[in-house]
Amino acid sequence: MTDAAPLTTADGRPLKASLASAQARSRRRAFLLVLPLLLFILVTFVVPIGQMLFRSVHNDAFSANMPNLVAWFAENPAGTDPDEAAFAALAADLLLARENRTAGQIGTRVNYDLSGSRSLFTSGARSANRYEAPFREALLDKDEDWGDPQLWQVMRSASSAYTGSFYLAAVDATRDETGAITWAAENRQIYIDLFVRTLLLSALITFLTFLLGYPIAHLLATLPLRYSNLLMIFVLLPFWTSLLVRTTSWIVLLQQQGVVNSTLVATGIIDDGNRLSMIYNQAGTIIAMTHILLPFMVLPLYSVMRPIPPSYVRAARSLGASSWKAFRAVYFPLTVPGIAAGGLLVFILAVGYYITPALVGGASGQLISNLIAYHMTTSLNWSLAAALASILLGLVLLLYWLYDRLIGIDNLKLG
Amino acid sequence: MTAPAPIFLSSCDRTACFQDHLLQSAAAFALVSAQERGTKAAGCNRGTDLAEAMTDGAFVEFDRVQKSYDGETLVVKDLNLAMPKGEFLTMLGPSGSGKTTCLMMLAGFETATHGEIRLDGRPINQVPPHKRGIGMVFQNYALFPHMTVNENLAFPLEVRGMSKAEREAKVKRALEMVQMGEFGNRRPAQLSGGQQQRIALARALVFDPSLVLMDEPLGALDKQLREHMQFEIKHLHESLGITVVYVTHDQSEALTMSDRVAVFNDGRIQQLAPPDELYERPENSFVAQFIGENNKLRGTIETIAGDKATVRLATGELIDATPVNVTTQGAQTLVSIRPERVEFKPEMIPADAHTIEAEVLEFIYMGDIFRTRLRVAGSDDFVMKNRNTLGQRRLQPGEKITIGWAPQDARALNPM
Numbered sequence: 088m089t090d091a092a093p094l095t096t097a098d099g100r101p102l103k104a105s106l107a108s109a110q111a112r113s114r115r116r117a118f119l120l121v122l123p124l125l126l127f128i129l130v131t132f133v134v135p136i137g138q139m140l141f142r143s144v145h146n147d148a149f150s151a152n153m154p155n156l157v158a159w160f161a162e163n164p165a166g167t168d169p170d171e172a173a174f175a176a177l178a179a180d181l182l183l184a185r186e187n188r189t190a191g192q193i194g195t196r197v198n199y200d201l202s203g204s205r206s207l208f209t210s211g212a213r214s215a216n217r218y219e220a221p222f223r224e225a226l227l228d229k230d231e232d233w234g235d236p237q238l239w240q241v242m243r244s245a246s247s248a249y250t251g252s253f254y255l256a257a258v259d260a261t262r263d264e265t266g267a268i269t270w271a272a273e274n275r276q277i278y279i280d281l282f283v284r285t286l287l288l289s290a291l292i293t294f295l296t297f298l299l300g301y302p303i304a305h306l307l308a309t310l311p312l313r314y315s316n317l318l319m320i321f322v323l324l325p326f327w328t329s330l331l332v333r334t335t336s337w338i339v340l341l342q343q344q345g346v347v348n349s350t351l352v353a354t355g356i357i358d359d360g361n362r363l364s365m366i367y368n369q370a371g372t373i374i375a376m377t378h379i380l381l382p383f384m385v386l387p388l389y390s391v392m393r394p395i396p397p398s399y400v401r402a403a404r405s406l407g408a409s410s411w412k413a414f415r416a417v418y419f420p421l422t423v424p425g426i427a428a429g430g431l432l433v434f435i436l437a438v439g440y441y442i443t444p445a446l447v448g449g450a451s452g453q454l455i456s457n458l459i460a461y462h463m464t465t466s467l468n469w470s471l472a473a474a475l476a477s478i479l480l481g482l483v484l485l486l487y488w489l490y491d492r493l494i495g496i497d498n499l500k501l502g
Numbered sequence: 503m504t505a506p507a508p509i510f511l512s513s514c515d516r517t518a519c520f521q522d523h524l525l526q527s528a529a530a531f532a533l534v535s536a537q538e539r540g541t542k543a544a545g546c547n548r549g550t551d552l553a554e555a556m557t558d559g560a561f562v563e564f565d566r567v568q569k570s571y572d573g574e575t576l577v578v579k580d581l582n583l584a585m586p587k588g589e590f591l592t593m594l595g596p597s598g599s600g601k602t603t604c605l606m607m608l609a610g611f612e613t614a615t616h617g618e619i620r621l622d623g624r625p626i627n628q629v630p631p632h633k634r635g636i637g638m639v640f641q642n643y644a645l646f647p648h649m650t651v652n653e654n655l656a657f658p659l660e661v662r663g664m665s666k667a668e669r670e671a672k673v674k675r676a677l678e679m680v681q682m683g684e685f686g687n688r689r690p691a692q693l694s695g696g697q698q699q700r701i702a703l704a705r706a707l708v709f710d711p712s713l714v715l716m717d718e719p720l721g722a723l724d725k726q727l728r729e730h731m732q733f734e735i736k737h738l739h740e741s742l743g744i745t746v747v748y749v750t751h752d753q754s755e756a757l758t759m760s761d762r763v764a765v766f767n768d769g770r771i772q773q774l775a776p777p778d779e780l781y782e783r784p785e786n787s788f789v790a791q792f793i794g795e796n797n798k799l800r801g802t803i804e805t806i807a808g809d810k811a812t813v814r815l816a817t818g819e820l821i822d823a824t825p826v827n828v829t830t831q832g833a834q835t836l837v838s839i840r841p842e843r844v845e846f847k848p849e850m851i852p853a854d855a856h857t858i859e860a861e862v863l864e865f866i867y868m869g870d871i872f873r874t875r876l877r878v879a880g881s882d883d884f885v886m887k888n889r890n891t892l893g894q895r896r897l898q899p900g901e902k903i904t905i906g907w908a909p910q911d912a913r914a915l916n917p918m
Contacts, residue, residue, distance in 0.1 A: 401611055402644035404631040406658035407709065413632075416657070420648045 136480075143253050143473035148196035149245035152189040153180040160246040166265070169239050174222040177233070181215040184208070199468055200241040200252055200261065207232055237263070253474035278458070278475065285455040286482070288372060289437035295377045296384035296433050297426060304388035304425075309397070322385050330379065334446045337375040341366040341447075367449030375443045380436055384429035391425030427494045435483050455479060560584035560620070561745055562608065562713065567617035569603050577603050579769040581617070585747070585762070587712070590739050592748045594756040595766030596792070604766075605715050605749050610634050621713065632661075637706035637714040641721055643698045645690035651677070651701050652686040658709040676708040677701075679738070696727045703735065707742065716748045720755065732758050753793050757781065765789050781840075785826060787915045790838035797844070797884050799837045803914065806831055811914055812856065813837050817879045819858045822909035827916050836917040841873075841887040843911035846897075851906035860884065862901040872896065878905070 094102040150157055155176035163173070184190040194208030207230055218225045226233040244252055244262060255261060259271040259279050271277075303322065307315045325333060340346045348362045357363065365371060395418065403413035441456040448457070455475060462472035562585045569578035578600040585591045593601035606612040607619060610631030618625050626634055645654050655673040664672070677683050680700040690698055699719060706714055716735070720728045736759050739746050750756055756763045757777040765772045765780065765788070773780060773789045784790035787798070801815040803825070811825040813835055821837065828835045845851050846860075863882060864875040871887050874897050878884040886905065888894055897903065 396642060396644065398640045398642060398644035399646060401609075401631070402638065402640055402705075403646070403657070404611075405609055405634075405636060405638040405715075406705065407632050407635070407661045408657070409632055409661075410630075412661055417646055 139473045140477055142470055143477045144251065145249055146196060146199075146245075146253070146470045147248035148189075148192040149242070150248045152184060152187065152193050153177075153242075153246070154183070155179045156242065157246045160243050165243060168236075169223075171221055171223050173239075174226055174233075175220070178215065178218040178222040178226060181208075181212045181218070185212040185215040195467070196245055197238070197241055199256070199471065200244070201238060204232070204238060204241070207238075240265075253470045254478070256471055257474040257478055278455075281453070281455045281458055282478070282482075285438055288369065288376075288452075288454065289434050292373060292376050292380060292437045293384075293430050293434045295373070296381050297430060299377070300381055300384035300388055300429065301422075301426075304385050304392055307385070307389050308392035308395070319389075322382055325379065326382055330442055331446075333379060334375055334443050337371070337378070337447055338366055341371060341374065366447050367452070369448070369452045371447035371449065372444045372452035372454070375447050376437060376440060379443060380433045383432045383436060387428040387432065388422065388425040391422050391428075395421050424494065427490060431486070431490055434486065438483060439479060561587040561589075561622055562747065563618075563620040564604070564608075565618045565620065567604075567607065567614045567619060569600070569607060569612065570615045576615075577769055578607075578614075581769075581771065583764065583771065583774070585745065587745055588743055590736070590746045590748065590759060590761045592750060592756040592760040592763045593766055594750060594753060594763050594792075597751060599766040600769040601749050601764075601766040602717060605717055605747060608747060609636055609638055609715055635709075635711050635713075637709070637711035639702050639706045639714070639716040639719040641718045643690070643702040643719075645698055645701055645705070647690055650687050650689055651682070651693075654690070654701065655686075655705050655708050658705065662709065672708055676704040679707070680704045680734075695723055696731065699723060699731060700734075703738070707738070707744070711744070713745045713747070716746065718750050719748075720750075720752075728755070729758075735759065757793070765792060767792070783826075784838065784913065784915070787836045787838060787917060790913065790915060795841050795885060795887075797839045797841060797878075799839070799879060799881070799884075800917065801835060801837060803828055803831050803833045803835055810909055813914055815858075815879045819879055820856050821858055821912065822856050822907075823912040823914040824910050825914045828914050834917055835914040837912050837914050839907055839912045841885040842871075842889075843907050844884075844886040844905055845907060846886065846888075846903045846905045847895075848904070852908050855906045855909060857904045857906040860903050860905045862897045862899050862903065864899060865897050867896070876903075876905070 096102055096105045156173070159173050159176045181190070184193055190209045190212035191205075194205035197208065198205040211226070211229060211233070214229060218229075232238060240262065244250055252262065255268060257278050259276040260268050261271070263269050303318075307318055307322070310318065338345070342348070343362045343364060345366075347365065348357075351357045352359050352362065365374065399417050399421070400413050403417040404410065408416065438454075439456050440454060441460060444452050444454045445457050445460070448454070456479075459472045459475045459479075462468045462475070562583075564581045564583040567578060567581040568576055570576050581600075581604060593604060595601045603612060607614050608621075610626070610629065614627055619627055621634065621636075645651075646657070649657070652673055655676055656669045659669040659672055673686070674683070677686055680703055682697060682700050682704065685693065685697065685701070690701065693701065699722075702719065706716075719735075720731050723731060732755055735746075738744075748756075748759065757780070760777055762774060762776055763780050764774045767788050772792075773785045775783075775785075780789065781793055784793060790796050791798070799813070799815055799821065801813040801821070804812040804814045804820060806825055806829070809824055811823050811828070813821050813823050815821065823835075823837045825835075851857060858878060860876040860878045862874060863877055866873040866875075870890055872890060872894065874886045874888070875882070876884045876886055
């Protein structure tokens with residue numbers, strides 16, 4: 088039976104081909120309907136993400152503007168001491184940079200890996216028309232730093248447009264003059280610390296939203312519809328208010344002269360000299376973000392709890408389980424998909440949160456996205472920002488994968 | 503309890519007794535063991551004493567129970583009910599009649615606003631549900647979806663701290679009892695409705711409760727399966743000797759399965775009686791209407807003497823009836839007659855009975871019976887059912903016939 092000739096329609100066409108052509112029209116129409124969204128996502132999401140990933144490993148500010156030196160690095164293997172030819176190439180490139188006014192770009196690129204070297208290039212290029220052979224002496228005469236072996240190591244790595252040095256920088260590592268990876272001293276780590284803090288704070292915030300959101304979601308799911316709708320409005324109200332307004336209202340409440348502190352002082356719980364600092368630090372970030380992200384926990388929980396019939400718990404109770412046992416053995420396991428969905432949602436949102444920590448976080452409440460923003464807007468090291476963002480993206484994807492392995496993505500219920 | 507005594511035997515016994523009007527409470531009867539039943543033929547009148555004895559030692563007792571949800575209206579009004587151990591009692595009624603509320607109060611999920619509920623002589627109003635030791639089968643089965651069948655069944659044993667070996671043995675036995683032995687490792691979602699029903703039943707019985715509550719357990723099954731399960735539940739009840747309180751709105755289910763049926767309406771028990779009494783001798787017009795098909799004729803009492811009365815209908819005809827809860831001449835009454843007790847062949851109508859003219863409006867062939875709709879005394883929905891016997895005449899619409907019935911088949915009730 089199974090080895091028989093493929094099935095055909097009444098007039099002898101293969102069944103598969105017939106089916107395909109019968110459905111072709113509706114399939115084409117379905118595709119046309121999603122096409123606008125597909126294009127939109129392509130333009131606004133796929134392309135920028137791709138560009139970001141690309142930028143994190145690609146920077147041609149040096150390699151495109153220093154052709155002679157790039158050629159020299161290509162001819163001489165790593166570890167070769169810079170000879171007269173190398174300095175001649177450098178001098179020629181500096182002259183080129185002076186003519187094209189690219190010394191700033193080049194200097195900035197090298198400066199990413201070796202701070203303080205930008206001015207070396209700008210001033211070096213300014214007087215590039217005065218260098219004469221022997222170039223080695225001429226340049227060293229101009230500035231001793233041109234002989235720094237680490238500078239040459241950095242220039243060698245920058246001579247390729249593709250580099251992993253931004254990723255190294257993003258995890259507080261650099262390459263020394265021999266090209267080996269060295270890690271920054273514990274107390275000088277910036278990014279690792281921030282990643283760890285971001286993950287810990289996000290986990291804490293997720294846990295807090297769960298703690299606060301679970302009972303309210305349960306209440307919403309069990310109340311009669313007219314009460315639960317009213318309560319739902321209160322849960323959703325923050326959604327309809329500007330994020331900025333909500334965050335600044337926390338400033339009003341939590342600052343040293345704010346409502347909470349004044350109330351505590353007025354009621355005599357704390358004295359005037361010991362006002363609590365609840366804002367512009369981690370506490371501020373935690374409080375404000377927990378509040379803002381709470382609906383993202385409540386809604387998935389609610390959507391999972393609503394369809395659980397009360398008869399499950401009743402059945403457990405009638406079978407002899409105390410109310411705690413009935414909750415733990417029957418109700419709670421049934422809400423796990425909601426907890427997981429809410430947890431995943433809140434955690435991922437928290438990991439990438441920017442505005443709230445920027446406004447109320449102070450120094451200790453900053454998250455990794457604040458540093459990404461700093462590199463995007465202030466230090467203009469877009470490649471490093473891209474590398475940091477890529478690591479963050481990787482972490483989130485890892486988390487998603489873990490979730491899929493542990494709970495199964497089919498169980499995700501987002502509302 | 504001794505062996506699975508055939509239910510049929512007990513029910514015909516019972517009928518014999520009722521005809522003597524000696525037994526007031528059939529509940530007592532249902533409990534009587536096989537030996538006692540043997541002596542019953544000799545002295546049916548023992549039933550009365552037994553019924554009284556039962557009320558004293560009732561296993562489940564509602565004592566003046568009232569329930570209100572909003573403090574303004576009563577859902578259950580002054581409920582009094584006593585049932586002996588081993589009885590199968592059905593609470594039957596339309597939705598909103600308070601029957602499920604009563605069940606929930608018994609299970610402990612609702613608290614009585616007033617009155618006392620006693621289980622085995624002990625007041626249980628303050629006892630939380632998990633300490634009542636009552637098995638319950640829910641309408642939608644309420645099998646825990648995240649547990650396998652085995653885990654579902656082991657749950658009540660586990661919370662009672664039973665050892666693993668003991669649990670496994672009991673679960674196995676319970677599954678075999680409902681013929682689901684090989685389904686232990688499935689999840690509820692992988693079972694059909696009927697199979698889930700069996701598992702729910704097994705789970706409610708696995709910890710050997712002496713009282714089992716069932717809340718419309720067969721509501722979601724198709725007709726054939728439902729009838730099959732009715733029989734199985736009945737069989738389990740008899741072989742295990744458990745006491746069952748069963749809630750349903752399906753009257754045929756109630757009549758088929760129960761020792762006694764409590765008909766609920768408007769928060770009160772309208773009548774509490776064995777199925778045959780309920781069907782044949784409804785005490786008020788609600789019960790007459792709710793149980794089975796029923797013809798109603800409105801009129802006033804013309805004469806009344808003992809258990810015989812004549813009723814003058816609005817259109818002037820005179821009919822015979824048995825007065826039930828009307829006592830005075832000239833009182834308004836609603837006469838109720840079962841369609842299958844209406845006769846149109848002169849030789850089938852008792853000689854001294856009053857007859858009444860009727861016009862055939864519709865004739866429906868239903869296989870085992872013929873259902874004929876008649877116009878009688880100005881009402882268009884008078885129904886007569888005749889058995890499809892050899893030579894039974896099929897009436898034609900438009901035909902004029904004369905119908906009648908035995909006086910004891912027409913019951914004059916007070917109109918509600």
